[in-house]
Amino acid sequence: MKHCVQLLVLVLCLILVSGNVLADFQKNKIAVLPFNLQGADFETEDMGKIVAEWLITAFVKEGRFEVIERKLLGQVLEEQQMIEAGLVTQETASEIGKLLGVKVIISGSVMKLRDVVEVNARIIDVASASIVTAESVSSRNVNSLQALVVEMADKIIRNFPLEGYIANRNETRVVIDLGEEAGVKPGMKFLAYKEGEVVRHPKTDEILYVKQLKTGMVKITSVQRKISEGVIIEETSSDSIEYGDYVKSMNELSPPSTARDKKDRTVEQHRDIPVQAAPIEPPPRIAPASQKKVVSPPPRSNLSSELQSYLDMLGGDDTRQSRWAAKKLYKTYPYEAEVLQEVNRVLLQGYNSRLEDKNHIDAMAWLCKLLANSKENRYMATVQEVIDRTDSPKIKKHAEKAIRSFPGYTGT
Structure with a gap:
């Protein structure tokens, strides 16, 4: 009996120690x-x-x-x-x-x-x-x-968002389990969310996607070594932010360039993008922001849950999901403005990456077709850029075919 008690104490100690290790932020x-x-x-x-x-x-x-x-x-x-x-x-x-x-x-x-x-x-x-x-x-x-x-x-x-948990809530203030060691600074904003529906592969049962349900937004006011305190600046409903919710650092848009800056330098991921969106909170995934004219993820408050799911899948790590979502979005014509803005952004990020992945290439081809199918000439510059710069013959072929659908296309 005494031996069993000692063994139980040892197991509990190991659990506590490993819990502390897991709680430490890993850079x-x-x-x-x-x-x-x-x-x-x-x-x-x-x-x-x-x-x-x-x-x-x-x-x-x-x-x-x-x-x-x-x-x-x-x-x-x-x-x-x-x-x-x-x-x-x-x-x-x-x-x-x-x-x-x-x-x-x-x-x-x-x-x-x-x-x-x-x-x-x-x-x-x-x-x-x-x-x-x-x-x-x-x-x-x-x-x-x-x-x-x-x-x-x-x-x-910005491609490495900080992720943690709500460790405490007291009225309008919260504590998160990330501090100086994690790189948190006063003024940073964090998206709070819960995990929702889990999408699994019908045959392998592999988890393909976990929907993230936004509960609110937190702004950090003070930072200690392992924790930070913040104030709740937005909630989706009364007391929606709770103990144990996930938090993820948000993209902050760079201040606009001055006229002198624009004259002396160019900061761009591809080229100037002809669509701008108002600064808003990021979607559940954090995608790299383009430069100079920043194209941030569009607002999704007016979109159906189905469209939101497609957009969330579109830029994810699973390219099979991305291809499936791109094809589904193409078939949702007429397109929402928010959908077109996000598709434009994802296409500009992805037309020259992951070109060894057939699913990714197919997804980019569908996005070219989608923008052209919108008949909105402001997206023609994006498709033309794909034609001029992509290293994928298949993407280029589909872009060349798609661009003819724009009303403003002259064939030159």
Whole structure:
């Protein structure tokens, strides 16, 4: 009997200890590779390393990342004989990431054409060796390039939202289980939500999608080492935010560029996008924000639950879901304005990524057809950009066919 009691006490202690470990915030472990140089007449041959250093500094200051130390990174690159410019591909970057024990690798290039310097960065998922998203900045002035790279780092950071729980609620104030160690800062806003309907595969029973039901919004007012306190600034209904709700940090739109900024620099993910949406809370998933003219996810308050589900699936990690949702959305004509804005945004993000994935390619093709089928000429520029820039012959083929449906298309 005494032995059983001791064993029970030991098991309880182990549960408590493991619970504490799980409660500790785990920083995103990333590595930033030296950027490749393309072009000639750079002011220094180390420009690629300098850009990488600027990014590393920005990530470290954010507080939510564990960045691999440069010396260790250099040793791994040298051992793997990948230190020469141009030898780092998605696959080799994934190999390096696995050796370093990181989830994400950030690589890219610095290109110089005449008097314009352009920096391109790619976020590579180590597990799948696929590009999650890409960002780019360009400038005619190398002195302003550092500020642009820091701004690009901010865009990249938004792909890593902080996620936690409501640990306490007292009237209009809440405590969340994320603090300084996680990179939380006063003024940050968090979306509060509960998990809803679970969609499973009909044959494998694999969970394909879990719907997230928004309960409100919280603004952080004070931060401690492991927790933060905030005030409830929005609730979907009376007392909808409860103890145990999930929280996720929200995208904050960058302040608008001044006329001087626009003259001296270009910050863009693709090109200017002809559609703008008012700043609102993000959807359950966090997608990379485009730059200069920011295209944020459109409001969804007036959409049916069915359309909301399709939009949530559209930009998710499961490309089979994305393809299915894109096809379903295409068949919902006439289209809601919010649907068109979100489709426009997702297409601009995705027409040159995951091109090894047939489901993703099919999804992008459906989105081209959807925008063209809307007959709204303001989206013609998006489809034309896909034609001009995509590396996928199939997406280009469908875009070329789709663009003819726009009333303003002249064939030139």
